[in-house]
Amino acid sequence: MPLVAAATAVIFSYAADPILADGWARLMDGSVMTGSLERYNGNAYESTRFFTGLNAWMATSAGAFIVGSLLLGFVDGGISEEPGWRGFAYPILQDRWGALPAALLIGLVWAGWHLGPRQWAILFGDGTGAFFAFLPGYAATYVLGVTPLAIIFAWLYENTGGSLLAVFLVHNSFNQTSTTVGFLFPDAPVILGIIAFLWIMVIVILVTRDWRAFGRARKRRALPVE
Amino acid sequence: MANNNSGSPEGFTALGPGKTFSVFPFFALVFVSWLVWIPAGARMAGKLPFYFPTEIPWVGVFMPFFFGTYFIYRYGGKEGLRIHFARFIKWRFKPFY
Numbered sequence: 462m463p464l465v466a467a468a469t470a471v472i473f474s475y476a477a478d479p480i481l482a483d484g485w486a487r488l489m490d491g492s493v494m495t496g497s498l499e500r501y502n503g504n505a506y507e508s509t510r511f512f513t514g515l516n517a518w519m520a521t522s523a524g525a526f527i528v529g530s531l532l533l534g535f536v537d538g539g540i541s542e543e544p545g546w547r548g549f550a551y552p553i554l555q556d557r558w559g560a561l562p563a564a565l566l567i568g569l570v571w572a573g574w575h576l577g578p579r580q581w582a583i584l585f586g587d588g589t590g591a592f593f594a595f596l597p598g599y600a601a602t603y604v605l606g607v608t609p610l611a612i613i614f615a616w617l618y619e620n621t622g623g624s625l626l627a628v629f630l631v632h633n634s635f636n637q638t639s640t641t642v643g644f645l646f647p648d649a650p651v652i653l654g655i656i657a658f659l660w661i662m663v664i665v666i667l668v669t670r671d672w673r674a675f676g677r678a679r680k681r682r683a684l685p686v687e
Numbered sequence: 688m689a690n691n692n693s694g695s696p697e698g699f700t701a702l703g704p705g706k707t708f709s710v711f712p713f714f715a716l717v718f719v720s721w722l723v724w725i726p727a728g729a730r731m732a733g734k735l736p737f738y739f740p741t742e743i744p745w746v747g748v749f750m751p752f753f754f755g756t757y758f759i760y761r762y763g764g765k766e767g768l769r770i771h772f773a774r775f776i777k778w779r780f781k782p783f784y
Contacts (some may be wrong), residue, residue, distance in 0.1 A: 467718050492769055496690025499688055504741065506741065507730070507738065507739060507740055507741050508740060508742060509741075509742055509743040511742055512741050512742065512745075522742050537745070537748055538748075540752060541748045541749045541751065541752050542748070542751045542752065543751075543752075544751065544752045544755045544756055544771065544775070545713065545717060545750070545752055545753075545754055545756075546751055546755070547757025548712055548755050548756075548759070548771055548774060549713060549754075549755035549756075549758055549759050550710040550714070550755065551699075553708050553710050557701070570714050570717075573718075574717050574718060574720065574751075577720075577724050577727075577728075577744075577747075578724045578725075578728040578730075578731055578744060579728065580728065580729035581724060581725045581727070581728020581729060581730070581731075581732075582728040582729070582731035582732045583728075583735040584728065584732075585728055585729040585732040586731070586732030586733070586734065587694075587732075598693070603703075620781075621777070621781075622777070622779075622780065623774055623777065624774060624779075624780050625774040625775050625777065626774070626775060626777055627773075627777075628775055632693035652766075661758040663708045
């Protein structure tokens with residue numbers, strides 16, 4: 462229900478725009494796959510063998526591309542991150558402060574952690590002036606985008622009885638969707654749209670899904686007694 | 688041994704009274720990822736004077752997995768790990784909410 466409401470709001474916001482039609486055309490003519498593979502290849506330059514081999518296999522067919530993308534997405538972001546953020550940190554903080562404060566704190570730390578190689582490339586490539594000009598907007602984008610994700614994933618974790626599998630799947634779904642939408646609408650403010658979409662989801666969850674229960678501390682422990 | 692809190696969703700188990708655990712060592716240690724992402728950034732800028740395989744920065748992505756799992760083992764022992772990994776395949780949940 463929250464997903465449907467949020468998706469509907471975003472679709473309506475784009476419905477009157479011809480960019481939408483161009484995006485669907487890109488999906489059908491294969492340019493999304495081509496663009497994704499180019500990005501994968503760009504990321505994999507200087508690979509020892511693993512990524513170059515994987516990318517070469519993914520380029521062999523649309524089926525291989527979809528399977529490879531899903532597997533990569535499931536591992537990169539899902540398995541690689543969620544056992545720490547949701548599996549370990551969230552239940553402990555939730556027990557102490559309640560779900561919403563726990564999710565918010567994790568969202569902030571998670572956003573900081575996400576500031577990956579790109580900022581350092583600007584520091585080394587363009588100098589400290591460019592780095593400090595770039596960093597505030599870059600960090601703000603991550604904080605605004607990752608914090609609602611932390612709330613959504615915490616809500617999901619709560620409502621699936623602590624299933625990391627569910628969070629892996631939704632994390633993967635988000636990564637794949639945001640990447641694909643970026644290729645579908647290269648001229649649109651996709652990042653702003655995604656951030657708006659995520660915050661709409663958070664509002665819908667908090668308003669329609671018992672935000673009081675989600676927000677207050679419930680004594681629930683994450684780990685076993687030895 | 689593990690004991691479930693009353694009213695807790697399936698899969699959540701108790702630490703027991705009086706036990707508290709800090710997540711801040713975990714928050715600090717996940718930033719070990721930056722040790723490989725900083726040289727990766729230098730490589731992207733063409734400023735790294737040696738070969739730096741793409742696979743190395745990818746290892747940084749797994750630091751939350753590694754340290755989350757490590758601290759669960761440290762605090763919860765083998766039983767903690769069993770519960771932790773059981774959640775990886777916990778597939779009984781509603782498809783719609």
